Amino acid sequence: xxxxxxxxFDHVTKRYEGREEPAxxxxxxxxPAGEICILVGPSGAGKTTAMxxxxxxxxxxxxxxxxxxxxxxxxxxxxxRRGIGYVIQQVGLFPHMTIADNVATVPRxxxxxxxxxxxRTGELLELVGLETEYGDRYPAxxxxxxxxxxxxxxxxxxxxxxxxxxxxxxxxxxxxxDRLQLEFLRLHEEVRKTVIFVTHDIDEAIKLGDRIAIxxxxxVLAQYDTPDRILAxxxxxxxxxxxxxxRGLKRLALRRLDEIELEPVDGVPPDAPRAPGSTTLRxxxxxxxxxxxxxxxxxxxxGEPIGLLSVERVGRVLSEL
Amino acid sequence: MxxxxxxxxPVIPNFGQGSKCETENHAFCWGWVRDHWSDTLQxxxxxxxxxxxxxxxxxxxxxxxxxxxAYRYRRADQPIGLFSDFLYTIPSLALFQxxxxxxxxxxxxxxxxxxxxxLLIMYRNILEGLRGVPPEVKESARGMGLSRLQTxxxxxxxxxxxSIIAGVRIATVSxxxxxxxxxxxxxxxxxxxxxxxxxxxxxxxxxxxxxVLAILLALGADAILVAVGRALxxxxxxx
Numbered sequence: 001x002x003x004x005x006x007x008x009f010d011h012v013t014k015r016y017e018g019r020e021e022p023a024x025x026x027x028x029x030x031x032p033a034g035e036i037c038i039l040v041g042p043s044g045a046g047k048t049t050a051m052x053x054x055x056x057x058x059x060x061x062x063x064x065x066x067x068x069x070x071x072x073x074x075x076x077x078x079x080x081r082r083g084i085g086y087v088i089q090q091v092g093l094f095p096h097m098t099i100a101d102n103v104a105t106v107p108r109x110x111x112x113x114x115x116x117x118x119x120r121t122g123e124l125l126e127l128v129g130l131e132t133e134y135g136d137r138y139p140a141x142x143x144x145x146x147x148x149x150x151x152x153x154x155x156x157x158x159x160x161x162x163x164x165x166x167x168x169x170x171x172x173x174x175x176x177x178d179r180l181q182l183e184f185l186r187l188h189e190e191v192r193k194t195v196i197f198v199t200h201d202i203d204e205a206i207k208l209g210d211r212i213a214i215x216x217x218x219x220v221l222a223q224y225d226t227p228d229r230i231l232a233x234x235x236x237x238x239x240x241x242x243x244x245x246x247r248g249l250k251r252l253a254l255r256r257l258d259e260i261e262l263e264p265v266d267g268v269p270p271d272a273p274r275a276p277g278s279t280t281l282r283x284x285x286x287x288x289x290x291x292x293x294x295x296x297x298x299x300x301x302x303g304e305p306i307g308l309l310s311v312e313r314v315g316r317v318l319s320e321l
Numbered sequence: 322m323x324x325x326x327x328x329x330x331p332v333i334p335n336f337g338q339g340s341k342c343e344t345e346n347h348a349f350c351w352g353w354v355r356d357h358w359s360d361t362l363q364x365x366x367x368x369x370x371x372x373x374x375x376x377x378x379x380x381x382x383x384x385x386x387x388x389x390x391a392y393r394y395r396r397a398d399q400p401i402g403l404f405s406d407f408l409y410t411i412p413s414l415a416l417f418q419x420x421x422x423x424x425x426x427x428x429x430x431x432x433x434x435x436x437x438x439x440l441l442i443m444y445r446n447i448l449e450g451l452r453g454v455p456p457e458v459k460e461s462a463r464g465m466g467l468s469r470l471q472t473x474x475x476x477x478x479x480x481x482x483x484s485i486i487a488g489v490r491i492a493t494v495s496x497x498x499x500x501x502x503x504x505x506x507x508x509x510x511x512x513x514x515x516x517x518x519x520x521x522x523x524x525x526x527x528x529x530x531x532x533v534l535a536i537l538l539a540l541g542a543d544a545i546l547v548a549v550g551r552a553l554x555x556x557x558x559x560x
Contacts, residue, residue: 057464082466092461096479096556106465138559154465164464 004034004194005068005161007054012063014049014219023049024060024219031211033068033161036188036195038209040202041242046219047198051164054196055084067162082106085155085163085193089170091147093139099125099150100135106158124153127190129183145176152184156191165197169204181207202243206231206250214239228254232318248318252282257298260317262307265297272297277306285314342526350526361514361527366534368509372500373542376432377493380439384488387440388447389473398448405441413438413502421506431503438499439492446488450481483557486550490543497539501531511535 007030014024024046031037039047052058054065056077065072072080093102100121107117122132128149139147148168155163169177169184185208188195199205205212206227214222214230216238223235231251234240243250258277274297275284288296288311295308342350354362387405391398411419416434424430454477462472478485504512511531518527551558 055464057460078466078468080466081464086461086464088457088461088464090455090457092455092457092459092464094458094462094476094480095455096476096482096554105467109466109471138556140556141559151461 003161004192006033007031007037007162007194007196008064008066009050010064010066012050012053012060012065014046014053014058014060021218022046024053024215026063027219027221028063029213029221029224031194031196033194034192035210036197036208038205038212039196039198039215040200040205040212041215041222042217043200044217045215047200047215048166049219050215051166051196051198054162054164055081055086057081082109082158083160083162085160085165087148087151087155087163087165087168089167091139091151093147093150093154095139097138098135099130099137099139099142102139102150103135103154103157105154110158112158120157124156125150127156127187128153143176144172145180148172148180152187156193161194163193163195165195167199168197170199170201184208203250206243206254214242216242249282249285251318252285252314253280255281255317257281257284257309258306260313262298262309263295263313265305265307268297268305268308274299274305275309276301281309281314281317284309285311343521343524346522346525348525349529353526354530357527362530362534365509365511365514365531366538368513369497369500369511369535369538372428372431372435372503372510373493373496373538376435376496376500377439377489379432380436380492380496381443381489383436384440384443385447387444388451391444391448392451401444402441405444408437409441411437413499414505417502417506426506428507428509430506431500431509435496435500435503439496442492442495443485443488446484446491447481450484450488451477453484454480479554482553483550486546486553490546490550493542493546494539497535497542501535511538 009027009029012024012027013022015022027046027050029037039050041047049058053060054067054072056072067084075083093099094105097105100118103121103124104117107120112120121135125132125135130146130149130153134142134146134150139150142150151168155165169180172180181204197208209227211224212227212230213224216222222242223230223239225233228251230239231243231247231254234243234247240247256277257275257279260281272295273287273291273293275287277298277300279287279298284296284298288294288309295310295313297305298307298309300306340353340356342353342356384405387397387401391401413434416437417430420430420433424433458476458480459472462476467475500510501512501515503510504516511534514527514531518524518531521527
């Protein structure tokens with residue numbers, strides 16, 4: 001197992017021929033090993049360019065990008081790419097190969113023995129929630145969501161320390177997207193790769209990112225921080241506008257009731273609404289507003305009251321940090 | 322060329338020496354086909370197959386190479402396309418006549434002409450097949466670390482196969498048809514019995530028998546290529 005790698009962008013600049021503005025301008029940021037870094041921004045902000053420079057699908061002009069201290073330029077480009085998982089929005093499965101053969105692409109390029117490839121393929125299909133019998137089917141027989149699961153499995157096949165993902169859930173319907181996002185987070189808990197993930201959707205960035213890099217037009221890094229800190233302290237007007245006027249509510253969506261300090265339970269009003277500890281603060285507040293209730297009773301999985309949440313407490317949580 | 326006509330079979334007209342089929346000359350006479358299968362029709366059929374196979378095979382190799390060049394270097398497309406267009410527009414009889422002074426009344430003359438007619442169709446189909454590979458498939462191949470050659474062999478060519486097979490089918494069927502004209506140059510192929518039938522006081526049976534064989538050969542070859550195409554592209558039956 002290769003674990004995860006630290007990625008460093010060191011003053012990276014990229015200009016496309018015939019264009020005045022640089023695509024990426026003096027980008028410096030460090031993605032700690034095992035974290036999910038989301039590159040987000042409006043179109044023309046250079047987020048996909050920044051991502052593709054890591055596996056040298058696009059070559060940069062100045063600066064350097066290192067993976068665990070080694071410059072990407074010190075590797076042969078095709079060798080480098082075999083060591084980096086790559087997932088794109090349109091998935092790009094090979095239509096003429098079965099699902100199993102698609103997943104086995106990189107291990108075979110790396111010359112793994114047949115038995116190991118087969119074992120790994122089965123393991124991965126299971127990991128992304130597809131039954132092994134899907135291995136013999138062709139991509140055309142799968143739904144969009146299933147195809148992207150295969151895309152994920154294929155990118156993870158050779159156990160790369162780094163994954164690059166370009167709007168992987170962008171083409172899916174909202175319900176499938178939501179499910180795959182959650183499964184992606186669960187998967188990441190399990191395999192702990194470093195992930196560089198491009199999206200234009202700030203909500204997706206907040207939901208999935210350990211860190212978010214917000215880029216603005218001209219490829220300038222506007223802010224790089226955790227979702228919570230970006231929502232609490234946007235660096236400037238651009239970031240504030242980009243994350244939206246509801247950034248307070250978005251912050252609430254990052255916290256669950258069982259993660260905050262609740263008020264002690266004494267004298268529970270019998271008609272007070274109840275919510276399990278896994279509810280986000282945002283949903284809890286919405287429930288309180290809808291029911292006209294204050295406080296809300298937080299219950300354990302077994303249904304036992306474990307604390308109370310008042311509107312005032314919600315306000316205090318927001319002012320922390 | 323008259324020598325060729327005299328080197329086998331009855332001389333025209335038959336002066337009453339011909340078979341009943343020949344003297345009566347009805348629309349079609351099975352007896353003649355039976356009697357002359359082994360000395361006339363079967364050899365002509367086999368020669369015809371050989372003429373067509375050689376032309377399509379050489380044409381395929383040339384078109385394939387040209388299409389790869391044009392796929393890699395876009396600027397090469399137009400000159401190659403215009404050249405194969407030009408060859409395709411020359412009437413076959415005229416092309417034979419043009420080649421005879423260079424290569425004589427030989428198989429070479431026939432094959433050069435037949436091959437020229439396959440180029441346009443196969444070149445275009447191979448190139449379109451390669452260009453039709455979805456960009457996201459090419460991007461993911463590149464992103465996963467397939468080299469250019471690996472992408473071509475493992476991804477682009479397999480995906481271009483349906484279009485390539487379609488080109489080979491058209492080229493094969495049209496070559497089988499055009500190859501009948503080869504009888505003007507060499508005494509080979511199904512064109513020869515037709516040719517003899519026409520000169521021999523329009524002997525209908527021989528013309529029809531050879532013509533029908535040419536049609537059946539074209540249909541058979543097409544059916545085989547369809548089957549080959551299906552076998553090579555099992556994924557197309559899915560979904």
